[in-house]
Amino acid sequence: MMRVLIVEDEPLIAQRLERFCRAELGGDLEQLRVVASLDAASGFLGEHPIDLLLLDLNLEGRDGMQLLETSVAGSFHTIIVSANTEHALRAFEYGVLDFVPKPFMQERLASALRRATRALVRAEHAARFLAVRKSGRVELVPVEDVIFVQGAGNYSELVRRDGRRELHDKTLERLEAVLPGDFERTHKSFVVRLSEIVSLHAYEGGRHEAVLRDGTTLPVGRSRYKGLKERLL
Incomplete structure (x- = not known):
């Protein structure tokens, strides 16, 4: 069973991410929470265990890399979903499992989610x-x-x-x-x-x-x- 946190400040994209996650994970999804800010995400992570974080890198004008730098120390995997592709290499260096660029199709996100559920698959981009x-x-x-x-x-x-x-x-x-x-x-x-x-x-x-x-x-x-x-x- 998987517990997922989505951090996304654009309501339509957040809804799309939630819909795709529910469609792909199905009965394997135990819990899904959506928050729109870094503060809300940090607060949630401080009180609730999760298995997977889906993180945008531009949240109400704040840099999501701030959360990434602390979250990669956690027990969960992280998938970045962002238009800020210039940060992709840095994100992989910190050990994220995948980077899904915006705009994205359902199959691209589904591919990232399948990697997260397999867990043992070696990342194409290894952490530094x-x-x-x-x-x-x-x-x-x-x-x-x-x-x-x-x-x-x-x-x-x-x-x-x-x-x-x-x-x-x-x-x-x-x-x-x-x-x-x-x-x-x-x-x-x-x-x-x-x-x-x-x-x-x-x-x-x-x-x-x-x-x-x-x-x-x-x-x-x-x-x-x-x-x-x-x-x-």
Whole structure:
């Protein structure tokens, strides 16, 4: 079931987005809320969990990127629906799942919504930054500084080159959807940058491991070992 928030200040477009979302998501839609301002969106996000945010970047003359820079740290996915296509690259760098330019047809939005429901599909435009919350503020961690990600229940831990660990509000599955193609799911609990793996080892009893450049040893799932080995050749 999906909980959706639409942030759009033009009533006709907001109605169109709501209609298309209901048509595409159907019985999978648990909740849909429409707000018209950044303040209303921030207030709603502070009190209600969601799965998907549809965000315009020009809201009553205010820049929706202000909300994007904080929302990408959330556990939900974000789809930008905006005529401000000059911001598309920056939005993808922050880890949005898709950018739907205005004016849009139903099928284009439907395509973005299908990507959101699949969740495991790797983004065509990978994020360059991952946002983490720290003491009431948001810090952008460069993806190039991350060597692997470990699942931690409803959260993920970003492990950086200097050994620091940063807690991210997205699950491993949702985070995997916006990481670059150099990251590979090696185990149910790990996504690893392939260029950091220096060797693979198979042991009796079906145990497999990957050794990283810094000496870290990580488990490799039995079903993933062969495919991972072929990618590394």
